[in-house]
Amino acid sequence: xxxxxxxxxFALLLFAMLCPGxxxxxxxxxxxxxxxxxxxxxxxxxxxxxxxxxxxxxxVKAAFPLNGSASIASGENKDGQCNMxxxxxxxxxxxxxxxxxxxxxxxxxxxxxxQRNTEARGSFRLARKAPGQVKKNTPGAPVSTTTIVAxxxxxxxxxxxxxxxxxxxxxxxxxxxxxxxxxxKRGVAKQPAAP
Numbered sequence: 001x002x003x004x005x006x007x008x009x010f011a012l013l014l015f016a017m018l019c020p021g022x023x024x025x026x027x028x029x030x031x032x033x034x035x036x037x038x039x040x041x042x043x044x045x046x047x048x049x050x051x052x053x054x055x056x057x058x059x060v061k062a063a064f065p066l067n068g069s070a071s072i073a074s075g076e077n078k079d080g081q082c083n084m085x086x087x088x089x090x091x092x093x094x095x096x097x098x099x100x101x102x103x104x105x106x107x108x109x110x111x112x113x114x115q116r117n118t119e120a121r122g123s124f125r126l127a128r129k130a131p132g133q134v135k136k137n138t139p140g141a142p143v144s145t146t147t148i149v150a151x152x153x154x155x156x157x158x159x160x161x162x163x164x165x166x167x168x169x170x171x172x173x174x175x176x177x178x179x180x181x182x183x184x185k186r187g188v189a190k191q192p193a194a195p
Contacts, residue, residue, distance in 0.1 A: 026051045026077060030105045030126035034062070037122045041152050041181070047096070047105060047126060051077045060086045060094065064152055066111070068092060082107075091115045096124065103128050151184035 027050045033042035044063035049056060049072075056075030062068050068088025075084030082100035087093050091114055098107010106125040113119065155177055162173035 026100060026102065028102060028105075029129045031129050032124060032126035034109055034111075034124045035122050036120060038120070039178075040120075041155070044149070045124070045126065046129075049082070049100065049105065051082075054078060056082060056084050060088070060096075062088060062094065064149055065156060066092055066094070068094075098124070148185065151181055154184065155181040 028048075030047045030049065031045070033044050035042050043066055046061045048058040048060075050058050054076050056072055056077055058072050058075075060068075060070060060072065066088055070086050070088050073085050073087050075082065077100060080099055080101060081097070082105065083095075083097040085093065085095050093112040093114065095110045095112070096105075096107065097109075098105065104125065104127055106123075108121065108123055111120045158177035158180060159174065162177065163169045
């Protein structure tokens with residue numbers, strides 16, 4: 001037994017030489033937005049990604065309107081192409097697939113709404129967060145980030161208040177909500193960042 005401790009570093013070195021793919025395993029945190037193919041606004045998202053061999057693990061946190069945080073249910077990395085599934089809650093499943101490099105994770109996504117039996121598609125381009133940024137709290141973030149989320153929440157409230165059943169009334173109400181959202185975003189763009 002006393003001989004095992006000195007041999008441990010050599011065993012790890014031998015393991016790294018025999019399994020070079022594991023020695024350069026991906027372990028990054030990415031941040032950005034999901035960009036829907038339709039006219040809906042972007043969805044902020046943070047993806048913590050680790051791979052061991054070709055199996056992906058980690059966590060995904062999506063902001064409004066998905067509002068969910070969950071571990072990666074299944075995923076794989078094949079030669080820098082990542083494909084993963086995340087069950088955010090009982091009604092929403094997210095699938096991300098694309099190129100996952102140390103500096104960027106970009107590709108396509110599909111959101112499955114199980115209760116409505118519908119899906120939404122789009123693209124994403126997530127930048128790697130610097131190690132110092134991962135631990136940072138958001139109070140020092142620019143005001144505009146928080147305010148854009150507030151604009152999007154107000155837009156959802158506006159859309160949910162729209163009448164149902166009359167296509168013309170729905171269309172007019174949705175246009176009114178979109179105008180209010182655009183005005184809100186323009187106001188945010190003019191605000192200075194927080195000190």
